[in-house]
Amino acid sequence: MKTTKQDKVGIALFLLPGVTLFLAFFIFPVIYVAGVSLTEWTGFTKASFVGIDNYIKIFKDPVFNRSIINNIVWALVAGFIQVPIAALVAILLSFKPKGWKIFRTVYFFPQVISGIALATLWAAIFNAEYGLLNGILELVGLSGLTRNWLGTLESAFPSVLLYWVLYIGYFMVIIFADVQGISEEYYEAAEIDGASRFMQSLYITLPLAKGSIVTCMTLAMINGIRQFEQVYMLTNGGPGNRTSVMVLYLYKEMQAFSYGTSSAAAVVLIFVGSLIILGLNKTLGKETH
Amino acid sequence: MVKGSKDFKLISVIGNILKWFFLIFLFVYALFPLIWLTISSLKTNAEFMASPFSLPETWQWGNYVKALTVSGIARMMFNSVVISIAATLLNVLITSMSAYAVSRFEFKGNNLLQMMFSAGVLVPLNALMVPYFILITRLNLDNTMLGLILVYTAIGIPISTFITTGFMKSIPRELEESAVIDGANFYVRFKSVILPLSRIGIVTAGTFQFLTCWNEFVYANLLTSSPEVRTVQLGIRYFTNQFSTDYVSMYAAIVISIVPSIVAYMLFQNQIISGLTSGAVKG
Numbered sequence: 368m369k370t371t372k373q374d375k376v377g378i379a380l381f382l383l384p385g386v387t388l389f390l391a392f393f394i395f396p397v398i399y400v401a402g403v404s405l406t407e408w409t410g411f412t413k414a415s416f417v418g419i420d421n422y423i424k425i426f427k428d429p430v431f432n433r434s435i436i437n438n439i440v441w442a443l444v445a446g447f448i449q450v451p452i453a454a455l456v457a458i459l460l461s462f463k464p465k466g467w468k469i470f471r472t473v474y475f476f477p478q479v480i481s482g483i484a485l486a487t488l489w490a491a492i493f494n495a496e497y498g499l500l501n502g503i504l505e506l507v508g509l510s511g512l513t514r515n516w517l518g519t520l521e522s523a524f525p526s527v528l529l530y531w532v533l534y535i536g537y538f539m540v541i542i543f544a545d546v547q548g549i550s551e552e553y554y555e556a557a558e559i560d561g562a563s564r565f566m567q568s569l570y571i572t573l574p575l576a577k578g579s580i581v582t583c584m585t586l587a588m589i590n591g592i593r594q595f596e597q598v599y600m601l602t603n604g605g606p607g608n609r610t611s612v613m614v615l616y617l618y619k620e621m622q623a624f625s626y627g628t629s630s631a632a633a634v635v636l637i638f639v640g641s642l643i644i645l646g647l648n649k650t651l652g653k654e655t656h
Numbered sequence: 657m658v659k660g661s662k663d664f665k666l667i668s669v670i671g672n673i674l675k676w677f678f679l680i681f682l683f684v685y686a687l688f689p690l691i692w693l694t695i696s697s698l699k700t701n702a703e704f705m706a707s708p709f710s711l712p713e714t715w716q717w718g719n720y721v722k723a724l725t726v727s728g729i730a731r732m733m734f735n736s737v738v739i740s741i742a743a744t745l746l747n748v749l750i751t752s753m754s755a756y757a758v759s760r761f762e763f764k765g766n767n768l769l770q771m772m773f774s775a776g777v778l779v780p781l782n783a784l785m786v787p788y789f790i791l792i793t794r795l796n797l798d799n800t801m802l803g804l805i806l807v808y809t810a811i812g813i814p815i816s817t818f819i820t821t822g823f824m825k826s827i828p829r830e831l832e833e834s835a836v837i838d839g840a841n842f843y844v845r846f847k848s849v850i851l852p853l854s855r856i857g858i859v860t861a862g863t864f865q866f867l868t869c870w871n872e873f874v875y876a877n878l879l880t881s882s883p884e885v886r887t888v889q890l891g892i893r894y895f896t897n898q899f900s901t902d903y904v905s906m907y908a909a910i911v912i913s914i915v916p917s918i919v920a921y922m923l924f925q926n927q928i929i930s931g932l933t934s935g936a937v938k939g
Binding site: 483 | 679687775783788918
């Protein structure tokens, strides 16, 4: 079908709003934040150029260093623990055991609830006096393990970090769909060769679903880098800044009217995120079946 | 030989038990905290403090009445509904227009545009607080519903465009060609051929967009301050102060805030699953 002159006008008109918003909210802000990161600016006065001073400042700040480390741990846990669990469940459900649809529905449940509501719920679960977690521990006779989960230096970050790891519904559904798309013929051939289901999963399913697994790892690790609500709601970075993350850091800097350092932290975050995406796709590749 | 197959059987029985234990554990993990929250919201505070497991003596529906009056959650729900629906409608309108252009026509830069839109999924938007704040205040849209509607419409553009483009690409060329022969121009073909045929894709994109808007916190927190424009998610942040030690009423308020998400999920579950399965979020 030939594109007529009238079509060309239509295409331009139809692209205009989408492209404008994309430029205004995705491209421009990234450039802008990079620019602000090189200035000292309170948001009211005139910004003054300070070169890389803000970067030096934040990298000298132990709270920011702690935040980067926390985010990297978070990303690694998301990519290399959460996603593999999701892949395992996807493969188990792909054999269509009894009630697999109900499992799929329920696993997805927590993903439709807002991060802030879930965090409030988990604040109640972790609560030292009336919380569910301590209640369960006492019930099974492990009252020695009860503690103020979010208020203790050692347990605060693991608590904030780990409760969502088993919420695998989102990634599970994506990988499940990919596993479903694998042709039966591969399995039939393996069946004839006498390969067990376990071997089939290992040598057929996993390699052929690699595309969606790598995609999920990328998405999961980006999630780990851009965390905010959970930490903000559960600990606000405490105790002793142990649970701080980069977005919380840049939020607090911004609230303190230090737009320059806040923007520098944002640039570091975007840089770390890009490194993760590039690194993951370089090492694991992206080809799909 | 016989012994070997016995061992094998034992392994597969153990494997089976482990499998079910694992699946059921994750099932309970996903569901139980929510049930616990709901039951707690129907207890008295004394009952709740006494034991996290007990059932309420009498179901305290009054907690929900208190939740509604203390928190002002009705107003927040109204704001969230207006903002989410407006941002969803705008978003699917804008993205189905873009998707029509990139999926049905060949022009210079088309591939680049599609790549750009999909790469947008990976941009860590939470890092862009300073630029979003400046942009919205310069437009004089800070502390307004319109400002949030604009931001929410924009942040969903990559994913919605991606989902809708995928659906539109699968519509056969012939259908559009016969419309051309009938004299239908660019706009008529969009309205009466492409839009109706990609309805499922648009509903999928819309469902994701609605959930994103309803659950969004970071920018509601940054860009609004007065109670008149407060959304539900932002409201939850203030619950701890408002309810003080009245935990059970606070849980009732949280349950109320979750219900719309659950209802949307129940109604559009197939769309959500098919949206994820159509490779929608593959970058």
